[in-house]
Amino acid sequence: MRKTVIVALVVAVPLLAACTENTRGDDSDSGDARTVAVTSTDEGCELSAVDAPSGTLTFDVTNEGSQVTEFYLLGDDGLRIVGEVENIGPQLSRELVVNAPAGTYVTACKPGMKGDGIRADFTVSKSGDEPAVSADDQQLVDQALQNYQAYVQDQSDQLVAKTEQFVELYESGQDDEARALYPDARVHWERIETVAESFGDLDPMMDAREADLEEGQEWTGWHRIEKDLWPPAAGYTPLTDEARATYAEDLMTNTETLDKRVQKLTYTVDQIANGSRGLLEEVATGKVTGEEEIWSHTDLWDFQANVDGARVAYEGVQPIVEQKDAELATTLTERFAALQTLLDAQKTDTGFTYYDELSQDEVQQLSNAVNALSEPLSQLTAAVLS
Amino acid sequence: MAAAGLAAGAFAAGRATAAEGTPTSGREDAFAFRGAHQAGITTPAQDRLHFAAFDVTTGSRAQLIALLKAWTDAADRMTQGLPAGDVGPTDGPVDLPPDDTGEAIGLSASGLTITFGLGPTLFRDAHGRDRFGIADRQPAALRALPHFPADVLDPEKSGGDLCVQACADDPQVAVHAIRNLARLGFGTVAVRWSQLGFGRTSTTSTSQSTPRNLFGFKDGTANIKAEETDAVERQVWVAPDDDARAGWLVGGSYLVTRRINMTIEVWDRQPLGDQEEFVGRTKASGAPLSGGTEFSEPDFTMPGSQGPVIPRDAHVRVVHPDSHGGARMLRRGYNFVDGSDALGGLNAGLFFIAFVRDPDTQFIPIQNAMAKSDALMEYLKVTGSALFAAPPGAAAGEYVGQALFEA
Numbered sequence: 001m002r003k004t005v006i007v008a009l010v011v012a013v014p015l016l017a018a019c020t021e022n023t024r025g026d027d028s029d030s031g032d033a034r035t036v037a038v039t040s041t042d043e044g045c046e047l048s049a050v051d052a053p054s055g056t057l058t059f060d061v062t063n064e065g066s067q068v069t070e071f072y073l074l075g076d077d078g079l080r081i082v083g084e085v086e087n088i089g090p091q092l093s094r095e096l097v098v099n100a101p102a103g104t105y106v107t108a109c110k111p112g113m114k115g116d117g118i119r120a121d122f123t124v125s126k127s128g129d130e131p132a133v134s135a136d137d138q139q140l141v142d143q144a145l146q147n148y149q150a151y152v153q154d155q156s157d158q159l160v161a162k163t164e165q166f167v168e169l170y171e172s173g174q175d176d177e178a179r180a181l182y183p184d185a186r187v188h189w190e191r192i193e194t195v196a197e198s199f200g201d202l203d204p205m206m207d208a209r210e211a212d213l214e215e216g217q218e219w220t221g222w223h224r225i226e227k228d229l230w231p232p233a234a235g236y237t238p239l240t241d242e243a244r245a246t247y248a249e250d251l252m253t254n255t256e257t258l259d260k261r262v263q264k265l266t267y268t269v270d271q272i273a274n275g276s277r278g279l280l281e282e283v284a285t286g287k288v289t290g291e292e293e294i295w296s297h298t299d300l301w302d303f304q305a306n307v308d309g310a311r312v313a314y315e316g317v318q319p320i321v322e323q324k325d326a327e328l329a330t331t332l333t334e335r336f337a338a339l340q341t342l343l344d345a346q347k348t349d350t351g352f353t354y355y356d357e358l359s360q361d362e363v364q365q366l367s368n369a370v371n372a373l374s375e376p377l378s379q380l381t382a383a384v385l386s
Numbered sequence: 387m388a389a390a391g392l393a394a395g396a397f398a399a400g401r402a403t404a405a406e407g408t409p410t411s412g413r414e415d416a417f418a419f420r421g422a423h424q425a426g427i428t429t430p431a432q433d434r435l436h437f438a439a440f441d442v443t444t445g446s447r448a449q450l451i452a453l454l455k456a457w458t459d460a461a462d463r464m465t466q467g468l469p470a471g472d473v474g475p476t477d478g479p480v481d482l483p484p485d486d487t488g489e490a491i492g493l494s495a496s497g498l499t500i501t502f503g504l505g506p507t508l509f510r511d512a513h514g515r516d517r518f519g520i521a522d523r524q525p526a527a528l529r530a531l532p533h534f535p536a537d538v539l540d541p542e543k544s545g546g547d548l549c550v551q552a553c554a555d556d557p558q559v560a561v562h563a564i565r566n567l568a569r570l571g572f573g574t575v576a577v578r579w580s581q582l583g584f585g586r587t588s589t590t591s592t593s594q595s596t597p598r599n600l601f602g603f604k605d606g607t608a609n610i611k612a613e614e615t616d617a618v619e620r621q622v623w624v625a626p627d628d629d630a631r632a633g634w635l636v637g638g639s640y641l642v643t644r645r646i647n648m649t650i651e652v653w654d655r656q657p658l659g660d661q662e663e664f665v666g667r668t669k670a671s672g673a674p675l676s677g678g679t680e681f682s683e684p685d686f687t688m689p690g691s692q693g694p695v696i697p698r699d700a701h702v703r704v705v706h707p708d709s710h711g712g713a714r715m716l717r718r719g720y721n722f723v724d725g726s727d728a729l730g731g732l733n734a735g736l737f738f739i740a741f742v743r744d745p746d747t748q749f750i751p752i753q754n755a756m757a758k759s760d761a762l763m764e765y766l767k768v769t770g771s772a773l774f775a776a777p778p779g780a781a782a783g784e785y786v787g788q789a790l791f792e793a
Contacts, residue, residue, distance in 0.1 A: 094480070270481075335573060364576070368443050372573030382482040 034058060038109065040069040040088070045109030045118035052100075052122075055129035059096040061109075063088045070110040072117065073098055078106045086113075102126040137320070141269050144316040148272045149265070151312050152192050156262040159188035163255045167248035170225060173241070179229050183293075183301035183351060186222060190305030191312075194278035195265065196258060206254050209292070220250050223295075230295035269317060273381040276313035279306045280374045288367045290355040300352035303366075304343050310377075311336050317384050325383040328376055335373040342369050415555070416495035419465040421779040423623065423637055424786070426499030427716065427741050428612035430591040432553040435583030435720040436560040437643065437737065438568065439546025439772060440575040442508060447518045451791055453574040457502065457550075457567055458785040467495035470566035487569070489562050496556035500563055502786045503549040503641045503774025506530060520790055525624075525632035527640060527746050528775045535757040536768060543645055543770030546578045551641070551739065553718070557584065579770070581645065583720020583737045590718060596672060596680065599736055600648055600721050601765075603665050604672035607680055610716040621748065622716050622741050634789035637778030640745045642715075644738040644753075645722075645770030651731050653765045664761040666700030674702060699761040705752050713748040715740040735766070745773060 035058045037048040042065040061071045068089055073082045073096065082105065083098035102124050108117035162185035169178040189196060189207070197203045204212070206221040213219055224247055228239045239247070267275075286292040287303040314332060321329040342365055346353040358366075417425045442450060460470045469475055471485025478484050509524035511517055530545070552563040561582070568577050587599045588606035592613045599605040610617050619625075624635045653661070658669060666684065667674055674684035675696045686703055688695045696703055707714050718741070723734040742748035757763060777787045 097479075331573075368576040371576065372443065375569065375572040378483045382479055385481060 035060060038062065038071055038107070039064055040071065040109040040111060040118075041065040042067060042111050043118075045071075045107070045120065047107060047120065047122070050120065050122060052124055053127035053129065054100060054102045054124050055127055057098050057100050057124070059083075059085075059098070059107075060093065061085055061088055061096060062093045063090055063111075065111045066090055067112040070108075070113055070117070071096060072106075072108040072110065073100070073122070074106040074108060076104040076106065078119070100124045137323075140319045140323075144269055144272060144320065145267055148267055148313060148316045151316075152195055152265065152267075153263055155188045155192045155309075156259045159185070159192075160255055160259050162188060163252060167252050170229070171241075171245050171248045173244075175229055179296070180350070182222075182226065182229065182296060183298035186298075187301055187305040187308075189222070190282075190302045191309035192262070193282055193306060193309065194275045195262060199258060199261060202254050202258050206251065206258070209294070211291070220247060221254070222251065223293075225251065226293065227295045230297075232295070269320070269384055270381050272313045273317055273384045276310040276317075277374070277377050277380060279310035279313070280370065280377055282306050283310075284367075284370050284374060288363065288370055290363075293355065297354040297356045298351070299355040300343070300346055300358075304352065307336070307339060307343065311340075314377075314380065317380070321380065321383050324386050325379075328379055328383050331376045332373070332380070335369070335376065339366075339369040339373055342366055415497050416466050417497060417499050419462045419500065419780075420782055420784075423639075424501045424776055424779045425465070426501035426551055426553055427622065427639060427718075427776070428590055428618060429497075429499050429553070430594055430612070431586040431588050431718050432497045432499070432560075433555045433586055434553065434557040434560050435586075435737065435739075436552045436557075436564040436580065437583070437739070438550050438552075438564045438580035439505070439578045440548040440550070440568075440571060441578045442517075442547045442574065443576050444574050445517070447791070449574050450518055451785075453571055454502075454787050454791075455785040456570050458780055460567060460570060461500040461502075461563070461786075464490075464563050464566065465495060465498045465500055467493075467498075470562075470570070487562065487566055489565075490559055493556055493559055493562075496554040496559040498552065498554040498559050498563060500567070501551040501553075501641075501776060503551070503776045504528075504787060504790070505546045505548065505772065505774050507545060508547040523631055523634060523790060525629050525635055525775055527629070527744055528632075528773065531642070531745075531771055531773050532750065534753050534768065536763055536766065537757075537771065538767055538769060539771050540769050543579045543581075545772050546774070548575060549641065549643075549772065549774045557582070581643075581722060581737050581770070582724075583722050585721040587719045587721055587736055588717045590716060599719075600650060600723075600734055601653055601661070601665070601762075603661075603667065603669055604680065605719070605736075606717055607667075607672055608714075610714050617714065618716070621714050621743055624743055628744065632775075634787075635775055635777060639716075639741040639743065639776050640749075641774040641776045642738070642740045642742065642745060642749050643770070643772045643774075644768055646736045646738050647733070647767045647769050648735040649731070649765050649767065650734055663697050663700060664765075666696045666702030675700070697761070699759055701756070701760050701762045704755050704760045709755065710752050711747070713752065715742050715748055715752075717741075741776065 033049070034052050034055055036052060038059050038061040039046040040061060040063050059071060059073065063069045068087060070084060070086045070088065072084045074080060075082055082100065083096050085094045085096045088094045105122040105124060106119050107122045108119045110117035162181065166178060166181045166185045169181060196207075207223065208219060208221055209223050210219060210227065227236070228244070231238060283303055283306045287299045287306060290297070290299050292302050293299045314336065318329055318333075321332070343352075346358070346362070417429055419425055444450065463472075464470055469486035473485045475484045475486040475488030475491055506524065506528045508517065509521050509528070550564060550567055552560045554560040554563070564580060586597050588609050589596055590609065590612055592611050596604040596607050610621055612618065622639050624632065624638050624640075626633070626636050629635070656664070662668055662675060672680040674682055676682075676685035676688040684696055684702055684706070686694060686696055686706070686708075703709070717739065719736050719738045721734070722737045723732055725733055727733045740749060777790065780786045780788065
């Protein structure tokens with residue numbers, strides 16, 4: 001999936017008046033008073049109407065300018081984002097579908113994606129079709145955001161603590177103990193992997209696999225140390241004590257930097273939903289294939305941790321999904337449980353079966369369960385935002 | 387299987403009465419999905435194939451039925467040149483994956499047919515347990531094929547609880563169909579194996595010319611054609627009195643698949659005369675070695691300089707209906723090349739597909755005879771094998787296989 005960089009968030013949560021963007025919706029209501037044509041040019045922002053009856057509004061935005069544009073429906077304070085469509089290229093059209101209760105709003109086209117945009121007032125008059133927006137919805141959203149933030153912060157704390165222990169053991173040559181701690185420490189990384197990976201500068205320094213490297217790129221981080229702790233049988237020169245210290249300190253420094261940034265992050269509910277989907281994609285592309293931990297074969301620890309993170313993110317938004325698409329919620333709950341049953345079967349006293357000890361049939365079953373979960377999970381974000 | 391196949395019985399020229407053989411009105415290259423029989427059996431064989439076998443991963447009968455319904459709807463749409471889902475590949479919300487994958491945008495229906503089959507393991511698992519409450523309806527003939535001499539089966543290319551045969555004149559359309567059906571199935575089924583075929587090796591209509599297999603010989607000369615309505619009735623469709631347990635299969639057929647690898651490089655070193663003796667026909671016209679033209683009946687008694695002019699181990703003789711009580715098959719096989727093997731040889735051959743009314747009389751004895759005494763076997767290796775029951779067609783509002791679950 002496309003990686004979104006989550007940096008300290010400036011945009012308000014646009015969810016109370018749930019919105020979706022469409023490239024083209026169903027045309028059944030075109031021409032009615034709730035469909036507004038918007039033409040964005042380099043200097044102008046023309047709307048076919050300046051008011052509409054309350055209900056589900058469709059803004060059909062066409063970019064006739066020469067730059068990429070955006071369109072916003074803002075609250076009467078001109079700050080709160082009720083709905084937005086971004087990245088509309090020249091000569092392209094996008095739809096913004098948004099539930100708007102009666103009130104005054106501000107519309108804005110933002111050609112070039114800079115500045116305050118070209119703004120105008122927009123009025124939504126009271127009609128019989130008030131969208132049902134309860135205070136409960138907002139509460140559910142707030143709760144989900146708070147819980148997820150706390151979860152990520154806690155995992156990041158634990159990652160720092162375990163990494164500290166791990167690098168100490170490694171630096172001091174206590175290899176057996178370091179090997180034992182390696183998968184347990186990485187669990188905290190894997191649980192928040194999509195957040196950690198959103199920092200494009202840190203991720204390659206901390207989690208690059210040997211096969212990911214470009215010609216000439218220096219290899220550092222977890223997997224560099226993994227190879228030194230589980231060296232190939234032939235053709236490998238163990239790292240010197242000095243080199244060990246360098247890689248260990250480098251990993252520690254980066255982990256602390258990551259933690260500082262993570263503690264400042266806030267999230268939107270769609271980011272949480274996308275994070276859940278993203279973690280399952282990590283499982284499908286790296287863990288179920290045994291490519292993540294090619295030296296230690298501790299892929300199932302990572303697998304479980306990705307699933308943990310995905311489930312926590314899902315459970316955070318589950319009350320919202322239950323309201324909007326109860327069937328999807330049931331399916332997701334069942335399929336998370338089915339996948340967990342397969343993982344439980346691989347649990348051992350010290351953790352999990354090593355990947356290279358799994359039979360082809362067991363890998364196949366895990367892969368089937370990941371596919372079974374991932375397909376409905378791809379509907380999660382849209383369901384949460386609907 | 388190969389060139390001569392099941393020799394030319396006199397076929398009656400006539401019209402196919404079955405709706406599945408005729409293009410639907412409005413779209414020249416679209417075949418109706420619904421009808422008395424499933425399309426993709428007597429339909430004039432299209433040029434390309436994507437065939438997939440699935441394992442059912444759920445224990446829920448309701449989920450299995452829901453999938454068969456979803457597959458029926460999607461197949462109905464795609465065979466008419468429409469997207470797999472009712473929104474389409476580019477008309478949906480930007481925050482949802484599209485309900486059609488999009489690679490068939492701008493392509494016509496391309497003669498697409500989608501044919502479903504049910505394997506013996508759908509009825510009973512390896513321990514004989516009834517999986518979905520349908521074991522008492524398992525047809526007697528629907529069971530794992532026996533081991534045949536020269537079978538070197540790869541379990542990962544054999545068997546399956548369900549199968550889907552997608553045939554089209556455009557390979558992208560066939561692949562699009564399987565891909566979208568597989569996607570609908572995640573959580574209920576998992577792909578067990580799939581096979582691409584790039585060129586048809588059979589004709590199922592007298593309107594088609596006889597294609598060649600990778601041995602370079604015309605194949606399917608004597609195949610059952612849609613126009614032979616009597617033969618189709620007698621040899622392809624399951625009839626009401628065939629099997630008391632399998633009333634739901636009446637109007638359906640049994641579908642045999644065999645992945646037959648050819649040792650291409652060795653074959654190519656055989657002198658032309660030897661190749662023709664292995665097959666029993668000439669390479670140029672496909673006429674039997676006893677003379678005439680492609681569609682002449684072979685004369686197995688005609689003497690040559692050493693024994694009969696059509697040798698005793700010639701393929702055309704070994705598999706001829708006269709040697710098997712008149713048994714014939716409707717074949718719709720495809721040439722395949724799956725790249726090259728580790729030693730640089732072509733990983734290629736014939737993906738054999740046959741539809742028969744009764745595999746016990748129309749496939750198993752013929753395959754045994756071939757494996758035992760056919761000269762071609764020297765150059766063949768069977769690497770995949772499966773048997774399915776293809777239910778009758780679904781009428782409007784029905785789903786494929788409905789009679790099995792609800793009648």
